[in-house]
Each structure stands twice: as C-alpha cells, then as structure tokens.
Amino acid sequence: MFVSWSLVKGKIKELLPEPIFKVWFEATNGEVVDGKLILEVPNEFTKNWIEENYSTLLNQVTAEYGLTGYGFVVREIPKAEQLIIPYNPVSLIGRKLSPKYTFEDFVVGKCNEFAYNICYQVAEERPKGYLIYLYGNFGLGKTHLTQAVGNSLFSRGFNRVYYLTAQDFLNYMIKYLKSGMIETFKEHFKEYCEVLLLEGIHFFAGKEYTQNELAFLLDYLLDQGKTVIFTSHKMPQELNSIESSLRSRLNSSLIIKLNAPDFQTRKKIIKHKAKKLGYNLGYEVIEYLARKVRGDVRQIESVVLGLIARASLLKEPVSLTLAKELIEEIGLKDSSDSVDFIIETTCRFFGIPKEDLFSSSRRKDLSLSRQVVIYLLRNVLKKPLKDISQIFKKQHSTIIYNLKTFEQKIQKDVTLRTKLDYLVKEISLELNDKNLDTEFETSDEIFL
Numbered sequence: 001m002f003v004s005w006s007l008v009k010g011k012i013k014e015l016l017p018e019p020i021f022k023v024w025f026e027a028t029n030g031e032v033v034d035g036k037l038i039l040e041v042p043n044e045f046t047k048n049w050i051e052e053n054y055s056t057l058l059n060q061v062t063a064e065y066g067l068t069g070y071g072f073v074v075r076e077i078p079k080a081e082q083l084i085i086p087y088n089p090v091s092l093i094g095r096k097l098s099p100k101y102t103f104e105d106f107v108v109g110k111c112n113e114f115a116y117n118i119c120y121q122v123a124e125e126r127p128k129g130y131l132i133y134l135y136g137n138f139g140l141g142k143t144h145l146t147q148a149v150g151n152s153l154f155s156r157g158f159n160r161v162y163y164l165t166a167q168d169f170l171n172y173m174i175k176y177l178k179s180g181m182i183e184t185f186k187e188h189f190k191e192y193c194e195v196l197l198l199e200g201i202h203f204f205a206g207k208e209y210t211q212n213e214l215a216f217l218l219d220y221l222l223d224q225g226k227t228v229i230f231t232s233h234k235m236p237q238e239l240n241s242i243e244s245s246l247r248s249r250l251n252s253s254l255i256i257k258l259n260a261p262d263f264q265t266r267k268k269i270i271k272h273k274a275k276k277l278g279y280n281l282g283y284e285v286i287e288y289l290a291r292k293v294r295g296d297v298r299q300i301e302s303v304v305l306g307l308i309a310r311a312s313l314l315k316e317p318v319s320l321t322l323a324k325e326l327i328e329e330i331g332l333k334d335s336s337d338s339v340d341f342i343i344e345t346t347c348r349f350f351g352i353p354k355e356d357l358f359s360s361s362r363r364k365d366l367s368l369s370r371q372v373v374i375y376l377l378r379n380v381l382k383k384p385l386k387d388i389s390q391i392f393k394k395q396h397s398t399i400i401y402n403l404k405t406f407e408q409k410i411q412k413d414v415t416l417r418t419k420l421d422y423l424v425k426e427i428s429l430e431l432n433d434k435n436l437d438t439e440f441e442t443s444d445e446i447f448l
C-alpha cells in the first residue's frame with residue numbers, strides 16, 4: 001500500500017483531540033522516505049515537544065502503516081519582516097505591555113507547562129487563526145504569559161499586537177459609539193490588529209451588545225488567520241450571562257487552564273523570585289515557605305519580598321527563624337489540610353464542582369469521583385474509615401461498599417488505574433515531596 005503523509009496525518013487526527021491536532025500536526029508537512037515518516041518542523045522546540053509527548057502515538061501509527069519509524073527535519077521559517085506602519089497602533093488602541101513579563105521570568109512547572117508551551121509557540125510562530133483561552137484563578141500567571149507573548153513579538157519588531165483588558169475594550173467601544181464612529185473602531189481592529197490579547201473576558205458578562213460585536217470581530221480575525229488570546233477566571237461554560245454566539249466560539253477555542261503551583265513549582269518560584277532580588281535562599285527556608293504558602297504566585301512573591309525586606313531592615317541573614325516569624329506575623333493559615341487538598345485535586349481532575357461531591361446525586365461521574373476520594377483518603381492519608389464516614393456524612397458500611405466497588409473497578413479498568421496513578425503522584429508531590437507508594441492495595445489491607 002502506498003503510504004503518504006496525508007494518510008498518516010488523517011489517522012493522527014482521528015486519535016488526537018482536535019485542538020491538540022491543530023496545534024501540533026495540522027500545519028506540519030511530512031513525507032515518507034524509504035519507508036520512514038519524516039516530519040518537517042519549524043524549530044527544535046516543536047521537534048522536542050512532539051517527541052516528548054507524541055512519540056508513542058507516532059510509533060503506533062507508523063507501525064500500523066508498516067513504516068519503520070519516524071524522524072524530523074527542522075526547517076526554520078524565516079522570521080516575518082518588520083511591518084512598517086505609519087503609526088504606533090498600541091498608543092491608539094490598547095495598553096502598553098510591562099517589560100517585566102517575559103518568558104524567561106516565568107517559572108515553569110507541572111501546573112502551567114502546557115499554557116507556557118502553547119504561548120511560547122504562539123509567540124515564536126504565530127500559527128494562523130488561533131483562538132486560545134487561558135483561564136485560572138487569581139495570580140496564577142495569566143497576565144504574565146499573555147504579556148510575555150506580546151513582549152516577545154515586540155522584541156522581534158512585530159508590533160501589530162493589541163493588548164487590552166475587557167474593560168478597556170468596552171470603554172473604547174463606548175467612546176467610539178458616542179462619537180458615532182463605531183465602524184471606525186471595528187475597521188481599525190480589522191485592518192491593523194494581527195495579534196489580539198484580551199484579558200478578563202468574564203467582565204463581559206451581561207453586556208450583550210459588546211459580546212455580539214466581539215463575536216463578529218473574532219470571526220473576522222480568525223478567518224483572516226490572526227491570533228487571539230483571551231484570559232478569564234472561569235471556563236467558558238462557567239461564564240454567566242454570556243450570549244451563546246460568543247460562548248460557542250469560546251468553547252471551540254484551545255482552552256488551557258493555569259493551575260495553582262504544586263510544591264515543586266512553588267520551591268522553584270521562591271528560589272527564582274529571591275534570586276531576582278539578589279538573594280540565594282537556603283534549602284530549608286525554601287522548603288518551609290513552599291509548604292506554608294500555598295496560594296497564588298502573587299502571594300508567594302509578597303512573602304519572599306517581605307522576608308527579604310525584613311532581613312535587610314534587621315541587617316540579618318535570611319534564616320529559617322526569620323521566615324517562621326514572618327509567616328506567624330502575617331497570620332497565614334496553615335493550609336496544609338491534606339483532606340481538602342485531595343478533595344480539590346480530585347474534583348479538578350474530574351472537572352466536577354466540589355459541592356456536587358457531597359450532594360446526594362447518583363450521577364456516574366460524581367459517584368466515581370466520590371469513590372476516588374474515599375480511596376485516596378484511605379490509602380494515601382491512611383484515614384480511619386470512621387473519619388471518612390464523617391467527611392462524607394455516610395454510614396460506615398456505605399464507605400466500605402464504595403471502597404470495594406472502586407477496588408474492583410481498578411482491577412479491571414486499566415484507564416482508570418492510570419488516572420488513579422496520575423492522581424496519587426500529583427498528590428504525593430504536593431503532600432510529601434516524595435512519591436508515595438502507588439501500588440494499589442488489596443481489599444484485605446484496606447479493611448483492616
């Protein structure tokens with residue numbers, strides 16, 4: 001059989017979620033040379049990313065078509081020439097970017113690596129017609145990454161980047177509407193904006209007119225192969241009062257979540273932030289702070305800054321004692337509640353609201369999530385059954401039934417075991433800084 005790249009690509013498309021396929025394979029060229037698939041990639045970054053994340057898939061697909069394997073050829077795309085435009089569009093519409101937000105200064109960990117890689121890729125290559133939706137809680141790096149894209153483009157002479165908050169967008173619209181020039185406003189975007197960075201899209205809730213205008217503008221920009229990054233605190237489906245016209249467009253974007261930093265990433269962030277201030281913190285101080293400060297990165301920054309300020313005021317070295325005093329003084333609650341952490345991590349993993357976990361609903365996904373939490377509490381934290389019964393306000397016998405049922409499921413269901421394994425690892429990284437035993441225990445051990 002004649003095997004072509006488009007045949008293999010078609011198969012990859014079937015196997016991958018659409019957004020992932022679009023990012024990494026859709027625009028990739030390839031050919032079969034002497035029975036081997038050669039992928040043409042634009043840079044080393046793409047090559048490494050594909051290699052690290054999709055090698056199993058590529059091996060599987062090439063074997064299926066009788067190919068001997070795959071390889072890469074890196075063909076750099078010449079950088080876009082600087083566009084000469086008669087004015088600086090950023091001063092007309094949009095905010096100035098802060099130079100402090102760069103990719104180099106963004107600490108990458110498990111919690112944010114996908115977001116980082118996609119943003120980096122967008123800044124490097126500006127793939128055509130991309131809508132990226134970056135969401136996550138306060139202070140987790142949405143602004144940092146979005147502005148890093150803009151800064152990286154600007155630093156290479158590409159200045160058709162519009163960076164705005166949703167509120168700015170609305171204010172501009174009102175201003176132009178009032179002066180009867182709304183069409184000029186829209187035309188301006190259409191003509192000059194190549195990359196739109198729009199922050200805080202949740203702000204448009206209930207603003208029907210603006211949402212509809214934005215939906216039309218979005219269609220136009222994406223059709224023309226422009227790149228758009230939106231940020232928000234919530235997933236598109238969780239946004240209230242958003243018109244279906246805009247919501248459906250958001251739902252079809254590449255949706256990426258920024259998670260709260262895990263223990264390892266917090267350590268890296270603390271080290272990095274202190275280093276930027278000219279301090280090399282000792283191992284025990286970093287460990288201590290990373291355990292105590294679990295909130296967003298903004299909070300981590302302020303604790304590091306506070307500690308260093310304190311040390312320099314007192315003319316003392318930064319020590320564990322000083323760190324302990326600071327934490328006590330600012331009254332950071334000890335948020336090391338492992339039970340809550342397991343519940344939150346599991347709910348996040350299965351995409352269910354925490355309240356639903358404790359509801360009486362028997363929905364399949366909820367029942368499964370409950371069983372996972374019960375299993376983790378019992379096996380990872382070694383919680384007595386009586387405590388787990390109290391947490392769920394359920395009879396002891398119900399908890400035992402759930403444990404048994406779940407245990408039977410993981411014996412049979414390999415996918416579920418893999419998911420559980422992943423969760424145990426994530427939790428162990430956070431709670432212990434060591435991998436906990438991920439062996440699945442037998443019921444005898446469980447019920448002792």
Ligand SMILES: Nc1ncnc2c1ncn2[C@@H]1O[C@H](COP(=O)(O)OP(=O)(O)OP(=O)(O)O)[C@@H](O)[C@H]1O
Pocket residue numbers: 105106107108112136137138139140141142143144145233269297298301
């Ligand atoms: N991974 C990271 N590495 C280094 N600094 C980070 C990281 N994530 C966030 N920060 C820093 O934390 C602070 C808050 O980040 P940022 O403003 O990007 O968060 P946000 O998600 O946009 O928050 P909000 O929703 O509240 O606007 C910034 O100073 C930013 O530089």
